Amino acid sequence: MANLKEVRNRITSVGSTMQITSAMKMVSAAKLKRAQDAIVQMRPYADKLKEILQNLSASLDTSENAYARNTEGKNVLFIVISSNRGLAGGFNANVVKKAWSLIRNEYADSKCSVLCIGKKGNDAFRKTEYHIHGTDLPHHLNELFDHLDFEHVAPVAEKIMHAFVTNQFDKVYLVYNQFKNAAVQNAVAERFLPIETQSGAAGQSKAQVDYIFEPSKEFIVSDLIPRSLKTQFYKALLDSHASEHGARMTAMHKATDNAKEMLRDLKISYNKARQAAITNEILEIVAGAEALNG
Amino acid sequence: MKINQFENEAVNFQITKSSNFQIKEMKLEIITPDKKLFEGTAKSLVVPGSEGSLGILNNHAPMIASLKKGTVKITDDNSQVQKFEIKGGVIEVLKNNIIVLAE
Numbered sequence: 001m002a003n004l005k006e007v008r009n010r011i012t013s014v015g016s017t018m019q020i021t022s023a024m025k026m027v028s029a030a031k032l033k034r035a036q037d038a039i040v041q042m043r044p045y046a047d048k049l050k051e052i053l054q055n056l057s058a059s060l061d062t063s064e065n066a067y068a069r070n071t072e073g074k075n076v077l078f079i080v081i082s083s084n085r086g087l088a089g090g091f092n093a094n095v096v097k098k099a100w101s102l103i104r105n106e107y108a109d110s111k112c113s114v115l116c117i118g119k120k121g122n123d124a125f126r127k128t129e130y131h132i133h134g135t136d137l138p139h140h141l142n143e144l145f146d147h148l149d150f151e152h153v154a155p156v157a158e159k160i161m162h163a164f165v166t167n168q169f170d171k172v173y174l175v176y177n178q179f180k181n182a183a184v185q186n187a188v189a190e191r192f193l194p195i196e197t198q199s200g201a202a203g204q205s206k207a208q209v210d211y212i213f214e215p216s217k218e219f220i221v222s223d224l225i226p227r228s229l230k231t232q233f234y235k236a237l238l239d240s241h242a243s244e245h246g247a248r249m250t251a252m253h254k255a256t257d258n259a260k261e262m263l264r265d266l267k268i269s270y271n272k273a274r275q276a277a278i279t280n281e282i283l284e285i286v287a288g289a290e291a292l293n294g
Numbered sequence: 295m296k297i298n299q300f301e302n303e304a305v306n307f308q309i310t311k312s313s314n315f316q317i318k319e320m321k322l323e324i325i326t327p328d329k330k331l332f333e334g335t336a337k338s339l340v341v342p343g344s345e346g347s348l349g350i351l352n353n354h355a356p357m358i359a360s361l362k363k364g365t366v367k368i369t370d371d372n373s374q375v376q377k378f379e380i381k382g383g384v385i386e387v388l389k390n391n392i393i394v395l396a397e
Contacts, residue, residue: 010393041327041328041330042327043327045325045326049395052358052386052395053383093384150326150327209356209388210356211356212357214345214357215343215344215360216358216360219360220359220384223344223360227383227384227397233326238330
């Protein structure tokens, strides 16, 4: 039977761990709510932008655009979006695993580079040959999550787009956790550049309005494409941010449950030990009294 | 008397019909990726088009224009002026519904 004092110590330590995990869960729930709100806020913007762009590109050939340069080049950049903090279940591990599988399998014969957003991803790739070097891009972007708004994200997206346009990379992929709901996140790899040039058929079905274009169709399209790219990049970050809090919330919920379970078992064995000690004591007293009487 | 009234009604009907046709104000939304800056009605609007300032009144023809850095100036129904700074964007005007996608 376990030592009474030992068990008591374990009960206190498990109890305080449970307090921490349940507090973390609550904090994550609040942050998740805010992160989800941010996604909802940007949706009208993204939808409208997409609609206008589709409307325009239906009648225009966008394959001439600098962002559509689709070469067979072997320089691939993966932008791995992870988080700055751990304790979020498989959140960071999944995204790192996804990036590794892309590097080793699909793009094994390409020259891969990895740009990490978030400390955990950076830790995983910092000491590998794939970690980004020899470009004017920043090596990591951990502080981006401190102020996650469009104003801070847009310059980063511009830098990446510039690196693509100046032929430093031939393909750019975003590897991040897509937000499904609070409990489910999918690690996905999404093509960022070159942009997909859709055929005109998709947009044609809609009733066409005779718009005035100011200054010109071509100008607006070339102005809108970078905007929609920045929006896509921002959306990936927001998704990943919401996923992070969702994953942490789920992980902490499970941890709290486990701690509860453990606490129950410990309490049972504590009470058993206590009861055994009392029984022992009575036995001793009775035996002592018997010895005196005899 | 009764006929007169009927005629009056007919005239009234015509007026309401024509005033329906000529909407006095425009619905306006200014959206950024982070939030909705403005939603409501406006009497007139001045935006910084990429090749010069554009003024928009009601019943403007459908238009898509790109915007550069500058100020969006809204005059609402009470002739109150509101200003928003934008870094660029695009504006869509369609049937008195105006959407400004700003950065």
